[in-house]
Amino acid sequence: MTPARWFLLVAALGAAMIAGTMFGTLRLSSIEVLHGMLGTATPMHTAVVRELRLPRVLLAALVGAGLGAAGAALQGATRNVLAEPYLLGVSGGAATGAVVAVALHAPAPLVPLAGFGGALGAVALTLLVARAAGGRGDARVVLMAGVVVGAFANAAIMVALAGADASVVRGALWWMMGSAADASWGAVCGLAVYVAIGIASLLLLARAIDVLALGEDTAAGMGVDVARVALGVYVAGALLAAGTVAAAGLVGFVGLLVPHLVRMAGARTHRSIITAAGVAGAALVVLADLIARTALPPAELPLGAVTAILGVPFFLARLRRLA
């Protein structure tokens, strides 16, 4: 990618984040936002900026960065442009954990933890299934195992929700469509740790992913331990996905869409693809969250629905180019 494009990408993220702190039910000017950050604005403005908008924008950015980077690495390692962070059963497992917690009327702070646990459990199950099938390093076997585990998880959700009352179903649905509304500084700090560790691990694996993307035989001949690198990418990607899911529910399409965008913008090696996908993912989710809370006030749209609506036209355009 050219330096100019990198600059544009980072500028887009900056602009989205500034807009995210300015707009909402209460519209603030950039000066008011600045005063709010410094604590020199009115107490209400300061509270809105510091306690509501900033954590929300940062949380959305972290969710997007994690999903974008994880999607880029997974697409490379599996050589599959349809791979995304929610494969390997992550989404199904997270939703199952969260929905079961909601259905059992667990206290609200436990729901994300249950989602996180469900996601990791599903990934472990996927990798075990793939291993039992004898395809430890074979991306196709792992992807198929992920589909199977995901389908099973979805069935489990339907069973759990079958007898639940309307409020539980609504709560579960809201969570399954994603939202950054519950952002807090605690959630931001927790997710920041996950995203930093996850993206750093993927960047360390980036060169190996470049090689792995050439095919498993070729990669083996170039000294890549295929099974180990693939496992590293799966685990780091799943941790990122599970962390974001715990913080904001399921935000679909980002991990699938963003790697395509940055490759179209000219990112070639996985070091730049993963980095750019992190930045672009952050910008996209901040923007989507802004749309989610300002498009139809006072209602708030599900974040995952907005990212999907933003993603569909892009994929239709891609499809036309392919056909």
Next chain:
Amino acid sequence: MIVFDDVAVRYPRRELAALDGVSLEASRGALTAVVGPNGSGKSTLVRALLGRVALLRGAVLVDGESMSHGSRRALATRVAVVTQREEPAFPLDVRDYVALGRYPHLGLWRGPARADVLAVEEAIALTETEPLRGRAITELSGGEWQRVRLARAIAQGGDAIVLDEPTTFLDVGHEMAVFELLSRLAHDGRAVLLVSHQLNLVARFADRIVLLHHGHVAAAGTPTQVMQGAVLERVYDWPLVVTRDPAVGAPALVPLRSRTRGALP
């Protein structure tokens, strides 16, 4: 340099072994060619070297060291492999692709050093792929892609190079260029192990030929020793004659039309 010692491989759910007690050696300074009909076990030999199939028995040794010990990365600094099929999933610039050949030499934190850059430039020059440098590997023609893959393997360094059908998709000129280059690499001191269907070219360029048939070594030796009409006719199951090419003096195989043979399969 590279020694296959009594190697046997059987794929899961297959009755017959793909390789059944194959022994051969590719030594430094020589071009060793492995030939044989489709399904004779040539590619399995390469996969065994790559550690991609489990050995039923026997061992693959590099400089006397068993491949099952030691890391793949250390091995890759000594032996470069060009596999039969490689379909890039994503566009990568040719220069970046060739540079990936240096992967086994780089540490987790260390970027390419001067020696790495030099190796890449030398490989690009040797394979005459300079004009392709800025192109995406997904946009190359079949012949260009083969040359770029060869450049990547040369950039990988080491003193052995293994190639599985490197001249597929190449026209006569580019095919000859590849054989000349491999021959030069061999005579500069590398061990070159070449799997090929091009019997006549192999007969001209190889120092040693190993003929595989149903996972066994059917014949091995110099081109003149291996290029025997009776043996080749049995292995390839087709009527043929071996003559001497009047222009270059090497043994040359001429397959005959089927009607000259009695019963057809």
